[in-house]
Amino acid sequence: MTRVRPKIGDVCEISTPKGFAYFHHTHKHIEYGHLIRIIPGIFDVRPVDFIPLIKCPSQFVTFYPLGVACAQHLITIVANLPVPASSSSFPLFRTGLPDVDGTVNTWWLWNGVNAEKIGSLRSDMVHLPLRGIVTHPFLIDRIISGYCDSTAT
Numbered sequence: 001m002t003r004v005r006p007k008i009g010d011v012c013e014i015s016t017p018k019g020f021a022y023f024h025h026t027h028k029h030i031e032y033g034h035l036i037r038i039i040p041g042i043f044d045v046r047p048v049d050f051i052p053l054i055k056c057p058s059q060f061v062t063f064y065p066l067g068v069a070c071a072q073h074l075i076t077i078v079a080n081l082p083v084p085a086s087s088s089s090f091p092l093f094r095t096g097l098p099d100v101d102g103t104v105n106t107w108w109l110w111n112g113v114n115a116e117k118i119g120s121l122r123s124d125m126v127h128l129p130l131r132g133i134v135t136h137p138f139l140i141d142r143i144i145s146g147y148c149d150s151t152a153t
Contacts, residue, residue: 005067005070006025006034006066006067006070006077007025007080008025008026008027008028008083009024009025009080009081009082009083010024010025010066010077010079010080011023011024011025011039011050011053011054011077011078011079011080011081012024012025012036012066012069012075012076012077012078013046013075013076013077013078014074014075014139014140014143016042016140016143016144017140017144018042018144019042019043019044020042020043020044020045020046021038021039021041021042021043021140021143021144022038022039022041022043022047022050022053022078023036023037023038023039023064024036024037024039024054024081024083024087025066026061026083026087026088027090027112029063029090029112032063032131032133033063033064033065033066033067033133034063034064034065034066034067035061035062035063035064035090035091036061036062036063036064036066037058037059037060037061037087038058038059038060038061038062038142038143039053039054039056039058039059040056040057040058040059041053042143042144046078050078050079050081051081054081054083054084054087055084055086057086058087058149059143059146059147059148059149060129060142060147060148060149061091061129061149062129062130062132062133062134062139062142063131063132063133063134064133064134064136064139065133065135065136069136074136090111090112091128091129092109092110092111092128093109093110093111093112093128093129093130093131094107094108094109094110094121094125094128094129094130094131095107095108095110095115095130095131095132096108105119105120106119107119107120107121107125109125109128110131127149128149129149
């Protein structure tokens with residue numbers, strides 16, 4: 001595909017030092033921009049069929065300046081596929097500010113519209129994605145390090 005303007009459903013290829021990684025553009029938020037879900041795995045060559053890959057659970061989700069990345073040719077749009085039902089709902093995010101010692105004692109949950117102060121995270125909330133926008137180098141670092149929402153603390 002030669003299109004450089006991102007659309008919901010775009011599957012994008014990003015080159016990393018370890019090989020190619022892929023993500024699926026699932027939502028666009030008015031303030032945070034493009035929400036992407038990282039497809040697990042690093043590939044030596046571009047897969048022929050992305051349908052099985054987009055059905056896999058996400059490695060993680062994050063906001064990413066996809067329009068800028070497209071315009072600067074940092075990524076390649078390789079397909080446009082419907083967002084699977086399992087990823088069609090906007091995810092719940094967690095966010096908190098670290099205290100002077102670096103620990104977060106007060107957390108907030110955000111559904112894309114409203115934020116709710118909850119204090120401490122319950123054990124079933126530590127897997128929630130962190131609210132924020134990642135830079136291109138930071139996205140690559142997260143991908144190649146194996147970062148995963150389910151193990152985030």
